[in-house]
Amino acid sequence: MKTHLSPALRLTLVMLVLLAIIYPLLVAGISRLAPGGGQGETVVVNGKVVGYSRIGQAFTEDRYFNSRPSAVEYNAAGSAGSNKGPSNPDYLTTVQARIDTFLVHNPGVQKADIPAELVTASGSGLDPDLSPVAARIQVARIANVRGISVEKLNQLVDSHTEGPLLGLFGPARVNVLRLNVSLDELK
Known part of the structure; x- marks a missing residue:
């Protein structure tokens, strides 16, 4: 069970950081280049x-x-x-x-x-x-x-x-x- 649970938890954490933190910050940063600065x-x-x-x-x-x-x-x-x-x-x-x-x-x-x-x-x-x-x-x-x-x-x-x-x-x-x-x- 430990062999399956550990990789699943690590993958979940990596995806959480990638999709909930890095991706939104990247999109917000790119929007600052648009007219109006994303506003x-x-x-x-x-x-x-x-x-x-x-x-x-x-x-x-x-x-x-x-x-x-x-x-x-x-x-x-x-x-x-x-x-x-x-x-x-x-x-x-x-x-x-x-x-x-x-x-x-x-x-x-x-x-x-x-x-x-x-x-x-x-x-x-x-x-x-x-x-x-x-x-x-x-x-x-x-x-x-x-x-x-x-x-x-x-x-x-x-x-x-x-x-x-x-x-x-x-x-x-x-x-x-x-x-x-x-x-x-x-x-």
């Missing part, structure tokens, strides 16, 4: 933190680019999707209500032209980005409310569009918080 990228305006660039926020006023809907009301402590399938009647009612609201606030847009991301929540409920198409479809509304030219707003969207990671992975995207902060800075 997330904060967006600061006039010396005040207005949000985190990688966590979605609610923007529903007509003068701002609307963000993607959230199934958890943008609560970062409870990241989750709705877990309702595309044939669920409650889900379909929610999506239809979002479509109707979008069409009321964006006259001239056809239902078929609305990107799905503007009426469906992401899996995490905290998606901070939109596609450039989803941002551009809102330009006419914002131009009308703010009295800014459509061309200037399209340039703003273009300047905030990030390409795929390494030019290969994922779609192009626009961070809604950073876009809206820049929108407020326009004169």
Whole structure:
């Protein structure tokens, strides 16, 4: 028994030190190299933190680019999707209500032209980005409310569009918080 118990205990201790101490310290050390030093990228305006660039926020006023809907009301402590399938009647009612609201606030847009991301929540409920198409479809509304030219707003969207990671992975995207902060800075 001693021949089996002793190696098992030593292996358990080695794995405990490796996986409970060394690995977490290694990951924490590597995170210090990331933007924000592992604490997330904060967006600061006039010396005040207005949000985190990688966590979605609610923007529903007509003068701002609307963000993607959230199934958890943008609560970062409870990241989750709705877990309702595309044939669920409650889900379909929610999506239809979002479509109707979008069409009321964006006259001239056809239902078929609305990107799905503007009426469906992401899996995490905290998606901070939109596609450039989803941002551009809102330009006419914002131009009308703010009295800014459509061309200037399209340039703003273009300047905030990030390409795929390494030019290969994922779609192009626009961070809604950073876009809206820049929108407020326009004169």
